[in-house]
């Protein structure tokens with residue numbers, strides 16, 4: 001016997017395995033964020049952080065979400081070349097995000113802001129750090145689907161499209177977390 | 189999905205699955221396997237080894253408790269001067285043993301065996317699936333667990349030894365603790381990642397891969413128990429992972445998430461920004477650890493239900509009631525963590541709220557236990573070895589549950605908190621309770637996994653010896669606790685002067701623990717010996733009804749020759765008019781004979 005419902009949907013649940021799996025995974029990650037927020041007191045009014053850089057980064061990340069959608073759409077329209085083009089952009093923008101983040105961290109260190117300086121900065125570094133780890137995870141997965149993983153396109157288009165869709169859901173989630181972190185950390 | 193999909197899939201059918209049925213290398217087949225049965229067995233054996241290890245740590249501690257300050261015989265000299273100079277255990281080492289006994293038993297022993305082992309091996313077979321939904325993820329989950337275990341084990345050998353702030357790792361003590369605590373946190377992050385991957389896999393598998401006809405209300409109770417457990421793991425563990433990361437930051441990056449301002453450590457003000465909250469750790473920890481209690485108990489209940497139905501030759505009583513109770517219990521377990529913190533000054537409103545939720549959550553547990561008891565009534569009971577263990581589970585879990593009620597009320601908890609009463613109470617749930625059920629499960633499904641039965645005689649010796657000894661261990665603890673004897677004590681110091689009249693029991697308990705260890709030798713021998721030399725059996729040696737008994741023993745890769753179909757509920761025993769006293773779930777008509785292999 002082979003594992004069913006890898007690509008096609010199960011009639012009574014209306015889902016395929018990958019989609020259900022990724023949603024469950026995201027649900028568990030979300031409960032994480034929720035708890036982290038409920039738990040910690042928020043310091044207000046911050047002029048320590050570089051708001052313009054943060055804003056640019058927000059735009060970069062939203063852009064990468066858009067290119068991710070384009071990549072998925074290209075597969076649906078049966079064009080591997082265009083998929084590769086958009087996927088490269090997605091990865092490129094993610095890397096740009098990390099570079100800007102690096103400048104930001106560097107700037108904070110320069111002016112003597114470290115995780116142990118205050119609880120507010122501890123939260124800032126921990127949360128953006130964890131978020132960056134998620135970005136790195138996404139970049140690795142996306143690079144795999146751009147390079148060696150794309151071979152599956154020749155053997156099983158539907159399953160490959162499906163995998164890219166799941167990766168996309170994850171990517172939008174990571175974006176969403178940022179869209180949420182940005183105002184909370186930078187603006188409030 | 190548009191029409192391309194189906195056309196594509198039809199064209200490529202049989203191509204997409206690279207887990208072909210060709211010869212696989214030894215490594216692929218037994219070590220880095222993606223087959224749920226192999227992974228289940230890997231989990232079970234690793235879990236059993238860790239249970240043995242954790243039990244070994246406890247036997248060392250029991251020596252110190254029974255004979256304070258006396259050199260440990262035989263192995264005392266091997267422990268090294270930083271742990272036990274001259275064979276005499278140091279208090280620091282006692283603390284390490286205590287913290288690691290708890291951690292290992294819970295996270296590396298019982299959960300991997302009950303969920304990773306039984307869940308992986310039995311669940312896909314019971315729902316008639318060829319494998320888990322994500323076989324590679326399953327393998328990743330096992331190896332992440334394995335790495336976590338290696339890190340925990342290695343922590344004994346770093347300077348200062350393993351974590352020593354208790355298995356609860358309360359801040360701020362844990363933030364100041366030696367390097368072992370950092371490794372504890374890293375190990376936990378691996379373990380949590382593993383259970384996160386595993387739980388996603390279990391849920392998707394149960395929802396998506398059920399055989400045709402196997403509706404939710406036809407699922408064996410074992411599957412329900414695993415499903416609810418998976419949801420608890422999915423939603424309760426991430427906050428602990430977050431908490432672990434925060435504590436790690438406090439330890440290595442100098443943050444103060446759990447450190448209040450103005451802390452003094454070793455007679456000097458602690459250099460940190462402060463402003464953190466100590467209680468935050470406790471909330472985050474117990475938000476996980478309370479559902480964790482149900483993670484330790486639900487799979488055991490599932491196993492017991494299967495064994496009871498099979499050996500009473502009648503359906504479990506009140507199947508629907510059982511299902512509703514277990515689902516309700518899953519929901520409730522998220523709102524009952526705080527009884528562990530009554531003594532933290534949380535205020536009376538909060539403590540009455542949690543007191544109420546705790547009383548409410550005991551209702552489904554009582555219902556489940558009662559239903560299982562009622563199942564016995566009027567059955568023609570076969571006293572097989574698995575059945576003995578399942579029968580023992582019922583009163584043992586009952587004692588564990590009942591002794592828990594006073595702890596859920598904030599007034600008596602003030603007296604009993606931190607005494608051996610607490611130790612006795614929860615061990616009745618997890619050791620004589622869960623462990624008994626898990627052993628029963630091993631005897632029950634061993635023939636499915638290996639095609640051979642374990643020795644009946646050795647099984648009975650193992651059962652009776654363990655059953656008596658384990659009660660000698662834990663019953664006196666309840667008594668010592670009500671007399672006010674505190675737990676987590678190296679030698680009790682001045683405090684134990686006040687408990688002078690119950691101290692003699694320490695020796696009794698310790699001897700009980702060693703006798704308990706002795707009787708496990710029968711199990712260990714039986715287990716390995718039966719793999720090679722046990723009596724050969726067919727597909728359905730227990731004359732059971734559920735779908736896993738339709739597959740050959742041991743099931744091949746892919747499990748079933750033809751996809752099974754479920755025609756009825758899981759426990760059709762003693763159906764009036766049927767030719768046998770049982771009808772299998774997958775038999776199209778009730779007159780059919782059970783599958784033969």
Ligand code: HEM
Pocket residue numbers: 243246286289290291293294298354355356484611615618619623661675676677701
């Ligand atoms: C069957 C053999 C076992 C024996 C003889 C045993 C004995 C003990 C004893 C005497 C203590 C108290 C140590 C102290 O307060 O200093 C203890 C603590 C503990 N045990 Fe066990 N145990 C056994 C099995 C288990 C199992 C199966 C689990 C978990 C599933 C477990 C989990 C724990 C935990 C979490 C603690 C720490 C309690 C605390 O926070 O103070 N034990 N055990």
Ligand SMILES: [Cu+2]
Pocket residue numbers: 477478481524525527528
């Ligand atoms: Cu609890």
